[in-house]
Amino acid sequence: MSKFWAYLKTKQFRLNAILAIGSIIIVVLIVFFSLGFYTRHGEGIPVPQLKGLSVEKAMSILKDQGFEYKIDSVYVLDQPPGSVVEQDPDAGTNVKENRTIYLTVITRLAPPVALPDLEPYTYREAVATLSNFGLKVGDTTYKSDIARDRILEMRFAGQPIKAGTKIPQGSRIDLVLGNGEGASEVEIPDLVNQDLDAAKFVIKNGGLTLGTITYQGQITDSTSMVVVAQSPMKTDSLSKTSNGTRINLTVSQGKKTDVPNN
Template sequence: MRKFWAYLKTRQFRANLLLAIGTVVVILMIAFFSLSFYTRHGTGIPVPQLKGMQVEKAMSMLKEQGFDYKIDSVYVLDQPPGSVVEQDPDPGTNVKENRTIYLTVVTRQAPPVSMPDLEPYTYREAVATLANYGLKVGDTTYKSDIARDRILEMRFGGQEIKAGTKIPKGSRIDLVLGNGEGASEVEIPDLVNQDLDAAKFVIKQGGLTVGTITYQGTITDSTSLVVVAQSPIRTDSLSKASNGTRINLTVSQGKKSDVPNQ
């Protein structure tokens, strides 16, 4: 052990130690400058401004400047299809040649959304609901109904549309509203033995409102339901009801019978 400590005090040890330190420093400097040269640290090509540009033009510009690119798509309401809305890296960033530039482009095909049920709503409520679903209000028309500004029908492409129907996001929905000037009383229709969809149509066209629907028995096919009871029901003593009266229906599984009700 004494020899070891004595060796640490010799000039030879100090020379070897300095030589080792110098060698490590030289190696680190060579590695640093070699890496900087290899990566061309501090040099590069500025990324062009691509936001707002059509994707075809953006791809052509990137290709001319020696960049690679990858494209993702997103649907943005009121933005022109095919336009670039995001890019990474940001414009003006210095990057190496052949760097991949990531673009987010507005898709040309709108995703489908489910049509919301607007019939219980007023016009103002319907406008807010459509906006939440990414839809727009189209034309508004009025027809005779005691409920003023209440949604009576929803139309898309000139055809009445039901809640839950899939339509492209951003579509315009035409609304039929009540004008508040409907007759005070309307005829109560006889709906027993009618298909449910047909009964609903008759109720709405007659200035009445579809009330509670009660399902009787086991239901295996929701598209084949028949009205077996209604309230109020048309009788000799009661043939009319106030405009907007709710007609409650009881339905069961089956098809409309050709035998008239007794």
């Protein structure tokens, strides 16, 4: 062990150590400068500014400057379709020739969305809900109804539309609202012998409210039920009731039958 420590103090050891350290430094420098030369670090072609251009113009510029490109699409409400909204790498970045530039372009086709159910909502709530679904409010009209600004009907392209129907994102939905000035009394409809779905429709559009549905007998087919009783019901002494009155129904299995006139 004493010989080893003595060797460490010799001139020969110090010379060998200096040579080893110097060799390591030279190798590191050679690798560093070789890698920089090989990759042409800091050199290349600057990426052009493509944001805001039409996709056709952007592709033409990239092709002329020797770049490859790949295109992805995204739908953005109220933005012109066919324009570049993102690019990677950013404009001004130096890249090698033939580098692939990735473009994000606004698509011309809006994705479909399901129309939300707005009928339980007020106008203000409906506007917020439509906005959350990427839809817009179109024209608004009013009709007689005791509930002011409540959504009574939704229309698309002039036609009634039901909740859940798929329509293009960004579409305008026309709304029919209650004016709060509905008649204080409405006619009591005669719903006996009517299909349940038809009875519900008459109640809703007659300014009334569907109340309790009582099922009579065994029900094996929920799509085929007929009203056998209602409360209140129309009589010679009672033909009208207050707007919004609840109409209770009793239904049984069966279909509407034609009753001959006497």
